[in-house]
Amino acid sequence: xxxxxxKASLENVETLTNLMQxxxxxxxxxIEAHVEENGRFGDYPLNDYWTEDNHFxxxxxxxxxxxxxxLVKWIKTETKSYFSIAEFFIMKKYRRTGLGKSVAGxxxxxxxxxxxxxxxEKNQQAQLFWRNVINEYTGGRFTERVEKGKRITQExxx
Numbered sequence: 574x575x576x577x578x579x580k581a582s583l584e585n586v587e588t589l590t591n592l593m594q595x596x597x598x599x600x601x602x603x604i605e606a607h608v609e610e611n612g613r614f615g616d617y618p619l620n621d622y623w624t625e626d627n628h629f630x631x632x633x634x635x636x637x638x639x640x641x642x643x644l645v646k647w648i649k650t651e652t653k654s655y656f657s658i659a660e661f662f663i664m665k666k667y668r669r670t671g672l673g674k675s676v677a678g679x680x681x682x683x684x685x686x687x688x689x690x691x692x693x694e695k696n697q698q699a700q701l702f703w704r705n706v707i708n709e710y711t712g713g714r715f716t717e718r719v720e721k722g723k724r725i726t727q728e729x730x731x
Contacts, residue, residue, distance in 0.1 A: 574635075574671060574672065575635065576634060576636075576672055576675060576676065577633075577634045578632070578634075578676060578680070578683075579631065579632045580629070580630070580631055581630035581632050581642070585630075585632055586623070588639060589619060589630060589642055590616065590617075590619065592632075592664075593616075593619070593642075593660075593662075594613060594614055595662070595664060596617075596660060601614070604693075617660075627646060627649070628646055628659075629644070629647075629684070630642070630645075631645070633663065633672070635667050635670075640663060640667045640672060641661075641664055641673075641676070642660070642661075642662050643658065643660070643662075643680050644658070644659040644660040644661075645657070645658060645659065645680060645684060654686075655686065655687040655689045655728075656684045656686055656687065656688045656689075657689050657691065658677075658691075661673075663676070673702065673706070674706050677703075677706045678706070678709075684731065686730065686731060687729075687730050688727075688729050688730065688731055689726055689728050690703050690726065690727045691725070691726050692725045693723070693724060693725075694724060700725050703725075703727055704717070704727065707727045710729075710731070711729045714729060714730075715727050716728045
């Protein structure tokens with residue numbers, strides 16, 4: 574498959590900010606998000622992705638064209654540390670091509686360690702996607718839990 578994952582830099586802020594508008598539009602089906610008076614959704618807080626060592630922004634290109642992005646965080650609590658997909662977006666025209674699965678697997682390989690991947694309970698397409706991707710990536714070696722009836726989480730090691 575002709576794709577590449579590029580670590581986003583400060584030069585990519587505008588591109589990522591613009592792609593985020595499409596992501597928020599898609600996600601507005603599941604969250605309370607509305608366009609502002611200027612016709613745009615509010616800005617997503619991206620600053621930490623260029624200032625914090627535990628934030629990793631990536632752009633996805635397919636056949637040389639921007640096709641999405643992935644935002645990864647390293648989360649450390651008193652009891653555990655893990656990587657998490659903060660946001661994952663593949664533009665609709667590139668979905669169901671295997672691109673998302675390929676990108677997710679590559680991200681898991683780039684960040685070796687424990688993972689937790691979350692989905693909203695309302696977002697059943699995301700649940701199906703992540704279950705299938707993680708099941709294939711881990712050979713079925715993952716656990717899944719429902720938190721407070723609101724969020725689905727898969728845990729595994731890469």
